Amino acid sequence: MYKDKNYFEGLFCGVKSICIGLKTTMREFFTKKITEQYPENRKELKMFDRFRGSLVMPHNEKNEHKCVACGICQMQCPNDTINVVSEMVEVDGKKKKQLVRYEYNLGSCMFCMLCVTACPHKAITFDQSFENAVFDRSKLIKVLNKPGSKVEEKPVVKKTAPAPAAKPAETPAEAPKPEAVAPKTAEEQPRIEAVAAKTEVEQPKPEAVAAPKEETTKVEQPETEKAAE
């Protein structure tokens, strides 16, 4: 049994370890049981924080969400679960993308959370609701933005939407971050430059290169204005 021990050592060692095991199970026998009895404990049942129930878009008390309709989540989604319907509106003489409908198909979602991690504004998140069963498949397609909601008033306003090319969309998403976390601006700024430079190297298409550069400068402006104030 125990090759490194002699006969009696092995015997007593075995007895001792069995006693330890028996003690452990006996302690377990009297501990509070962890079984959740679901339909009965519906009221007090709380899923753990990292549980991915379904995708939601949190709205504040003024019925405002944070989504700028950039569409990154839609692009990240491996299953085409998300469909962001947006429209162009003109604000202060500048064209701007605005969210019309944020469609989320729970039926095809695989809860990988790529959309949430990709979202630059933390506009979407997973909640802990798990009672997702419905009788009709069409009910699984949910519209996440509440009716009449609008985007939260943040300096995202002055953003001319570039041509809907895949790459450029990523840089504007990157840009607004410094505003949210003011002290970090110094660190963030070089990073954005680097990203822009990277896209330049990778994609030598003229429009693709032009767009991010334009973006960065545009977004920087409100920043400086704010600082001046």
Place this chain on the structure above:
Amino acid sequence: MFDFSVISQWLHTLLLSFLPEWATILVESVIVALVIITLYAVFAIVLIYMERKICGFFQCRLGPNRVGKWGLLQVFADVFKMLQKEIIKMRQTDRFLHDLAPFFVVTASMVTFACLPWNKGGHMIDFNIGIFFILAVSSVSVVGILLAGWGSNSKYPIIGAMRSGAQIISYELSIGLTMLTVICLTGTMQISEIVQQQSELGWNIFRGHLPMVIAFIIYLIAGNAECNRGPFDLPEAESELTAGYHTEYSGMHFGYFYLAEYLNLFISAGIATTVFLGGWAPLHISGLDGFNGVMDAVPGIVWFLGKTFFVVFLLMWERWTLPRLRIDNILTLEWKYLMPISMLNLVLMALLVAYGLYF
């Protein structure tokens, strides 16, 4: 203490008053058989429920709790499901042996079951070589298991059956030696005598102190191995052999193996109770007459069942604590550890008895 033989005597004379003797014995045999089968089924249900609950509690969960209050009807549901299932007839099996095997297993365990002393005077089979008879009859289940493995004509069952054969035959030695230790102390093999003696002189585990405690522990380990349970469930190791020797069985044929497994657990606990913990004998502490009087008021069957279920609990505790052993470890444990220890124990017991160093 209530003597159950009053009832059996009364029944006997009642039947004799209007039946010839051969018919009386026939009727009595049928009644006893019915009682055995009923008790067998009832205890199987109780034990399966108990096992599932206790297993759950050891694993920090609640066990069955949906069917009926506290899941009490769960086992009934399982049994009815089992009864409804088809007994699948497979090609290329030895049909006769395949169908015969469960009956060997279940018959062996039923006959052993009938040997247990339920109460004072409440024995079904009782004669002067009782323990020897139990050992002999309980070994018949090995034949059933080997037949099941052989008759299935399939790989997993034959491996399971071979393991079971090696294991049960090995552990039979330890059981035999511990029983010899007990007989050395009691001087009789008749079960009613052994229990009667314990009710007068104290439980064997107290009378024979050290060697009896060692024998009791060895019996618990070997008894668990005899039932193919606990860390010794290699013959049906589900992760390697799907279900071992009963892989190819379905419906009630599988049900018989299942019943026999649980009843064997009860039987080995019952025998441990009978020979070590005094069977139906109440707990007496010499000098405390009031306490002894209270203990005497509790009926013998309650004592017997209480002690037996306590031992069943010990066996389940052991089972749900230890992981499954490898086959060579099992044989090492028996041949290198348990058997030498129980031999030495027997010598020790013989010395104690020879010098009168017991209570």
